[in-house]
Amino acid sequence: MPYEPPTHTVERSLRATTGAKIVAGVDEVGRGAWAGPVTVCAAVTGLRRPPAGLTDSKLLTRERRTALAAELTTWVTAHGLGHSSPEEIDKLGMTEALRLAATRALDALPVRPDAVILDGKHDYLGAPWRVRTVIKGDQSCIAVAAASVLAKVQRDAMMAELGAGCSEFSFEDNVGYPSPAHRAALEELGPTPHHRLSWAYLDSLPRWQHLKRPRIAPDVIDLESEGQLGFDFTGA
Known part of the structure; x- marks a missing residue:
């Protein structure tokens, strides 16, 4: 399906209206998964022409994402990655876990951005960062x-490594998201140390409901729309 390639329009606007010289793009992956961390990448690109085919990671095949990530690693001016663990997600809730992972990603940059372009409609980052949210x-x-590409490839690799110790869950394929194989393994074996224990999937697993941890205050982020409650693999 054809798509419009991304541009520097928002970055140019921030430079013109706020005087920002360094602008970072920030995106996350793993928000709606049952297992594994939520991962955030902050990327600084300047105003150079991007590699051919760059777009939202969800629109790319796994092979194309992997190849593009290798190219992006040397093309970007700088990038940083941050993660929040399943334990942190259960303890803090997703909104705070995203903020923590994003802060870690931004702190990992060798330069401090003057402004941040954050994917989505919710500013889960907040002060002291100057944030512009952009849907899609x-x-x-x-x-x-x-x-988005760098975060996705990094987290997919992490999930494949985790899956080596619990092959029944097929983490190398579903990367921790809902899937038939993932659900079947949960029903038979129960959650691993890599699973989020405050997630709603445990409500439908009678043998393991006793492991569920109470939810924190409701999150700003709508997790159901990200696949938390469904059983179809999204891999987003």
Whole structure:
């Protein structure tokens, strides 16, 4: 399906209206998974022409994402990655876990951005960062698209490593998201140390309901729309 390539329009606007010289694009992956961390990437790209085919990671095949990530690693001016663990997600709730992972990603940059373009409609980052939220920013903004690809490839690799110790869960394929194989393994074996124990999937697993941890205050982020409650693999 054809798509419009991302541009530097938002970054140019921030430079013109706020005087920002360094703008980072920020995107996350793993928000709606049952297992594994939530991962955030912050990418600084400047105003250079991006590698061919750059777009939202969800629009790319796994092979294309992997190849593009290798190219982006040397193409971006700088990038940083941050993670929040399943334990942190259960303890803090997803909104705070995203903030923590994003802060870690931004702190990992060798330069401090003057402004941040954040994918989505919710500013889960907040002060002291100057944030511009952009719905579908991973499709329209070059820096955010780069962050989406780098975050996705990094987290997929992490999940494949975790899956080596619990092959029944097929983490190398579903990367911790809902899937028939994932659900079948949960029903038979129960959650691993890599699973989020405050998630709603445990409500439908009678043998393991006793492991569920109470939810924190309701999150700003709508997790159900991200696949938390469904059983179809999304891999987003």
